[in-house]
Amino acid sequence: MLRKIKAGDEVAFGKVYQEYFPKLLNYIYSKTQSWFLAEEVTQITFVKLWKNRSRINEDLAIEIQLFRIAKTSLIDEIRKQNNLIAALREFSQQEVSSGVWDQIQLKEINTMLQKGIEQMPPVRKQIFTLSRIEGYSNKYIAEELSISIKTVEKHITLAIKQLRKYFLIFILIVQKLFFY
Incomplete structure (x- = not known):
């Protein structure tokens, strides 16, 4: 074998x-x-x-x-995970105004979203980007890529599931760090 x-x-x-x-x-x-x-x-x-x-x-x-x-x-x-927890702890100990905190959180979320999207298979990545980032309709995407609307919907569903998994570990770490 x-x-x-x-x-x-x-x-x-x-x-x-x-x-x-x-x-x-x-x-x-x-x-x-x-x-x-x-x-x-x-x-x-x-x-x-x-x-x-x-x-x-x-x-x-x-x-x-x-x-x-x-x-x-x-x-x-x-x-x-430990590196991320250490960075979050260090950051949480610093005094940051809420406006700056919001900007940093948004930037981090966008960075994580980009990393999650980059890990997708090429077609799923293309469909998700066209749909959720560029705002095109499923019908438009299906016509542009010469695929069915159901295929577009399936790829979007799979992309969202993949991103949920990607973000889940981050969320669990943050919860453990700040709420336990």
Whole structure:
């Protein structure tokens, strides 16, 4: 199986994904008590496995390699969260007028929105930008891209779901920081 994945066999990768996704998800959840973070780290693990498949060690069990990738990915995500929490704490301790605070919040939200949009697949990104940023109707977008209105609606729904997930971790951190 390792040789097949290393050679780029998507079917073999799919089998490994099906077998180990639940195991990794539960492992990460047991460490974080967050299904959102567990799902994110598990997905990151498989993305890293696929992107770095040429460096797979054929002499080491796939399970060991997956759990190592998951562990380092979890550490990376926790560091990112801790850096964000530290920045928010430092910032919250500074005295800032409400007008400046509002501008900073708006700028941060816009930055996060741009990052979330950049992570979308190209067609979804294009449709979401045309709809929500540029304000075009679904009918106009469908005609311009030669697709159905239902397809436009589906991409917008998926884009919004993707952005909700992207913002959820930020919201959870802010709640934990300021309300607990």
